[in-house]
Amino acid sequence: QVQLVQSGAEVKRPGSSVRVSCKASGGTFGSSSLSWVQQAPGQGLEWMGGIIPMFGSPSYAQSVQGRVTITADESTGTSYMDIHSLRSDDTAVYYCASGVPGTYYFASWGQGTLVTVSS
Amino acid sequence: QSALTQPASVSGSPDQSITISCTGASSDIGDYESVSWYQQHPGKAPKLLIFGVTFRASGVSDRFSGSKSGNTASLTISGLQADDEADYFCSSYTNSNDLEVLFGGGTKLTVL
Numbered sequence: 001q002v003q004l005v006q007s008g009a010e011v012k013r014p015g016s017s018v019r020v021s022c023k024a025s026g027g028t029f030g031s032s033s034l035s036w037v038q039q040a041p042g043q044g045l046e047w048m049g050g051i052i053p054m055f056g057s058p059s060y061a062q063s064v065q066g067r068v069t070i071t072a073d074e075s076t077g078t079s080y081m082d083i084h085s086l087r088s089d090d091t092a093v094y095y096c097a098s099g100v101p102g103t104y105y106f107a108s109w110g111q112g113t114l115v116t117v118s119s
Numbered sequence: 120q121s122a123l124t125q126p127a128s129v130s131g132s133p134d135q136s137i138t139i140s141c142t143g144a145s146s147d148i149g150d151y152e153s154v155s156w157y158q159q160h161p162g163k164a165p166k167l168l169i170f171g172v173t174f175r176a177s178g179v180s181d182r183f184s185g186s187k188s189g190n191t192a193s194l195t196i197s198g199l200q201a202d203d204e205a206d207y208f209c210s211s212y213t214n215s216n217d218l219e220v221l222f223g224g225g226t227k228l229t230v231l
Contacts, residue, residue, distance in 0.1 A: 001177075035220065037222075043225075044122060044208060044222055044223065044224040044225040045157075045165065045208055045210075045222040045225070046122075046222060047218055047219065047220035047221070047222065050219070050220075059219060060218075061217060061218035061219075062216070062217040062218060063217070063218075095164055095165070097165075103153070103170070103171075104153045104155070104210075104211075104212040104219065104220050105153070105155035105167060105170040105171070105210065106155075106157075106165075106167060107167050107170075107176060107177075109164040109165055109166070110164065111164055112164055
């Protein structure tokens, strides 16, 4: 089973950008599906988008389309999520999660990265 | 698109059974065998319990079981234990143009 380790907490100003990384080990990174999930404080989970590294073309939830960029580097087994034009309501814990392409469930999760957007 | 609908909270006593419902639509739960369930303890990442409506993830106790009828999926936990106290989220594939994966709003399980 894939193990996922995410980058550390970030504090950002409104309008800036943030990059969160997710490094995979112990599995076949290239052929897995890698998704990013948002959890605002005290709230539920929201799927933001995903990528299959060997194919490279990400898909996004419409709510974040144009403001979020998901990439994957097969050589390092790392996925990145960039969020641009940060707003206060982007304050949340962001998880990367992996699964088998086409199955839409996530057997492995990163530990989560808290992004705080505050002026 | 709205999240799948779950009750905000359920409770039960040790050794009892509880069921958490998850209601969606024909564009998600109703038409696809892709319902999954996750358990999340405070401050921790979600943990996969059930996938493909009824299949238990590796290492998950057989006290956890999943089912589906029409547009509603259910998670049943039998023989409640103190450590089952957590938040539970359902999820499903959706054929909406907006996104691919839909989550429920979550249910807080309290073991009395």
